[in-house]
Amino acid sequence: MSTIISDVIDHLAGVQPGSSLDRLRDQRPQARENAQKSYLALFEPELPGHVTAIERYAVATFVAGLHRQPNVTEFYAASLERLGHPRLTDAIRGEIARGSVEGPYGRYPQGPLTIEDKEGSVYQVSTDNRERLGSRLAAALEHAHLLVFHPRDASPAALQRLLDAGWSTTDIVTLSQLVAFLSFQIRVVAGLRVLVGASSRASVDADQTQIFTGVLASGAV
């Protein structure tokens, strides 16, 4: 399904071929091409290693959901639903609802920045869903929540929890890249959507002005 979409960011942001934003994105052709290659490296990897497609789409759905970006969430959820049991997607949606807080928060190393410490929740998968998801995927969601909302609270202990749940060192690099990449992709999409919205409103305004001027010129008012 996703293979027929040539540029996921354009697809999710509503950038139309030939539009002014399409031309603006082409100002940074390498960034545009490699944002897409990053997506492919994470979701259609040539060498997937030990991180399964279901794990990748489950974490992606969770991360997009935590960002409250419905179109991005549904994009990844569609692949999750295609690959996994419907109960898995339900469990992820339940965890999105439980885990949705506001970031960034977290603590600094003890010192002058301590006054900027911002307390926030430490998320844990619910007992019921832990059983449905399994301990490996549950550990990934807990780590993803840390990275999304309070990355400055990261620690070797957080990585140890992943190792203990069956993630290898290389798997952890892949998982970290996946969550961090989505934090980028979702922000580019959200940012471009604001510009798409602004430019479509501007063109609607221009059209209306034209119609109005036309009406005036025809003397029909």
Next chain:
Amino acid sequence: MTETTLSHPENREPTAFTQEELGWLPWLEPFPTEQLTERHWAGLVDASRAKSPYFLLLARDPDILQARTKTDKDIFYNTSNGLPRSERELTATATSRSNGCIFCASVHSRFATQYSKRGADVQRLLDEGVEADIDIRWNAIIEASVALTDTPIAFGDEQVGALRAAGLGDPEIVDVINGAAFFNWANRLMLSLGEPTPPAKP
């Protein structure tokens, strides 16, 4: 074989934002240099990056590292049209300040100073934080970067309006979006896979 994390009990982590040159220690074992294959070298993009424990750790998944690095380079180094390099570095610094990445902020505040020649203003962003009142243009760029960094994302018409009022056109605004978005990627890797070390004593 059970893998474990690496710890650095002797390290004294920097406790403040700084423009000085910091080091970085990994919490997981980097890929062994002597085992690097052609695919890993392609992932590292620049051979000199094989000296960095950060890039050697990321080289464990070389394809995403390669695409990440090429995305990074075009967003920051391709200065045909759009935002000047100094202000792209400002988006990186403001994003890192907001997320709390002391290491990333040190690197990109140095670049922001180097390209803008406004070291004192850059230092105010580090010392006072993202609320620092610098000037209309820098305030708008910092505020847009911070709004993009918030989760849920707070970037909207208000930030676009402030950027336009400060003289930025759509090509520059796309660069602000790309720069802040990219550092939301970089900060999360740098913060979660290791820790900064203090500046080397002269």
